[in-house]
Amino acid sequence: MRRRSVTVLTAVLFGMAALWLVRQPATSRAPSSGAASPSTPSPAPPEPVAPSSPVAAVAELVLAALQQRNMTALAMHVHPVKGLRFSPYIYVDPQRSVVLTAAELPRALNDPATRRWGTEDGSGDPIVQSFANYYARFVYDRDFRNATQRRVNEFGSRSTTRPNIREVYPDATVVEAHVPGTKPESEGMDWSSLLLVFEQYQSRWYLVALVHDQWTI
Numbered sequence: 001m002r003r004r005s006v007t008v009l010t011a012v013l014f015g016m017a018a019l020w021l022v023r024q025p026a027t028s029r030a031p032s033s034g035a036a037s038p039s040t041p042s043p044a045p046p047e048p049v050a051p052s053s054p055v056a057a058v059a060e061l062v063l064a065a066l067q068q069r070n071m072t073a074l075a076m077h078v079h080p081v082k083g084l085r086f087s088p089y090i091y092v093d094p095q096r097s098v099v100l101t102a103a104e105l106p107r108a109l110n111d112p113a114t115r116r117w118g119t120e121d122g123s124g125d126p127i128v129q130s131f132a133n134y135y136a137r138f139v140y141d142r143d144f145r146n147a148t149q150r151r152v153n154e155f156g157s158r159s160t161t162r163p164n165i166r167e168v169y170p171d172a173t174v175v176e177a178h179v180p181g182t183k184p185e186s187e188g189m190d191w192s193s194l195l196l197v198f199e200q201y202q203s204r205w206y207l208v209a210l211v212h213d214q215w216t217i
Helices: 002-023 054-065 071-076 105-110 129-138
Strands: 086-087 098-100 114-119 124-128 151-154 173-179 192-201 202-213
Touching: 054 071, 054 173, 054 192, 054 202, 071 105, 086 105, 086 129, 098 114, 105 129, 114 129, 124 129
Parallel strands: 086 202
Antiparallel strands: 086 098, 114 124, 151 173, 173 192, 192 202
């Protein structure tokens, strides 16, 4: 009689223990925080950072040559067939704007001859200047080499003049160096941008135009 009671009691206790285990939450049976769940995939490694594009590298060399007023170095990057076009504003006039060849650039800063580079915004007066004077006003009027704002193939949104670079150079890559305005009395409108227009020729990127952009009336 006593042995039967012990057997029944043991069976009851075993059943209660099994029922308690079944009712425990899943977290109590999960592996420790240091163990990885077999159903959770490992995070993918970060994508490698892409190197600078070839055209961006050439743009830096061009800006360095412009800052140093080194026309011989600049000439090395000028398109050997199309030459280098100069536009004082972001609307490029392909009929009247000045184009210099790579061979003409090294002596351009010392050339006193004047050229008509375009027309003044607002007044419409002709821009008749030597290369050196034009360079100081419409090419490197700010320190564009150290400009912190750079854009590639995004231009014209700051200007009140309609850009037409895509019409003149449909296959070009355009690098913009932008210097914001600094004079409080100008309310930020004294900003200036230099657009470097590149085209590919025989697997190399060459400069085909230097386009200046600024606030216009």
